[in-house]
Amino acid sequence: MNTLRTSLxxxxxxxxxxxxxxxxxxxxxxxxxxxxxxxxxxxxxxxxRYSHHASSSTTTRPSPLGSIxxxxxxxxxxxxxxxxxxxxxxxxxxxxxxxxxxxxxxxxTTKRRAVPKARKAAITLTPQAVTRIRSLLTSPTPKLxxxxxxxxxxxxxxxxxxxxDEPARFDEVVEQDGVKVVVDSRALFSVIGSEMDWQxxxxxxKFVFKNPNIKDACGCGESFIx
Numbered sequence: 703m704n705t706l707r708t709s710l711x712x713x714x715x716x717x718x719x720x721x722x723x724x725x726x727x728x729x730x731x732x733x734x735x736x737x738x739x740x741x742x743x744x745x746x747x748x749x750x751r752y753s754h755h756a757s758s759s760t761t762t763r764p765s766p767l768g769s770i771x772x773x774x775x776x777x778x779x780x781x782x783x784x785x786x787x788x789x790x791x792x793x794x795x796x797x798x799x800x801x802x803x804x805x806x807x808x809x810x811t812t813k814r815r816a817v818p819k820a821r822k823a824a825i826t827l828t829p830q831a832v833t834r835i836r837s838l839l840t841s842p843t844p845k846l847x848x849x850x851x852x853x854x855x856x857x858x859x860x861x862x863x864x865x866x867d868e869p870a871r872f873d874e875v876v877e878q879d880g881v882k883v884v885v886d887s888r889a890l891f892s893v894i895g896s897e898m899d900w901q902x903x904x905x906x907x908k909f910v911f912k913n914p915n916i917k918d919a920c921g922c923g924e925s926f927i928x
Contacts, residue, residue, distance in 0.1 A: 767868060824885050825896045827878045834900040835881045850886035855925020857918060892928050
């Protein structure tokens with residue numbers, strides 16, 4: 703019996719396939735099996751049967767390392783599906799609301815359009831001037847009066863009136879009480895804010911201007927300085 707156990711131990715230690723070391727229960731069970739039919743068995747046959755039993759037990763018994771790898775692969779696949787692996791005991795993740803859900807649709811809001819302010823006329827007309835200009839416009843050959851400034855006179859500048867059919871490109875058109883007058887673009891800085899009047903007396907009848915831009919004028923009032 704001791705000889706059989708020694709032979710079995712040597713054969714198991716010299717077995718090159720399985721790296722597992724047999725436990726004491728396996729050795730005892732194998733020894734009892736060998737004692738029951740020792741007359742028809744040999745050490746080589748016994749070691750081959752034991753090796754078959756060890757290999758079958760190795761294949762059927764799950765390896766702890768394999769279980770760890772399977773668990774790791776399962777957790778990796780779960781994290782790849784969810785984006786981030788859940789941590790046990792961690793508080794719930796609160797997703798912040800997007801700007802589209804918190805802010806109202808700005809395209810639906812009505813924007814107020816700026817109302818353009820009425821621009822002040824370059825000059826104003828007295829009722830006498832309106833009456834005189836209307837009579838000129840209703841004549842058989844209606845003409846527009848164009849107000850300009852020329853460099854002449856004692857002070858240096860004087861008014862110049864002329865009849866035109868159409869205003870020039872940059873001229874200022876002033877309309878008041880249904881009548882129109884044209885202001886030369888080059889004279890606009892000198893006459894802006896003026897009042898145009900029509901005066902008649904025994905000696906003359908003419909348009910006169912009350913200009914707040916005048917700094918000095920000659921004695922006759924025909925020329926001025928701004």
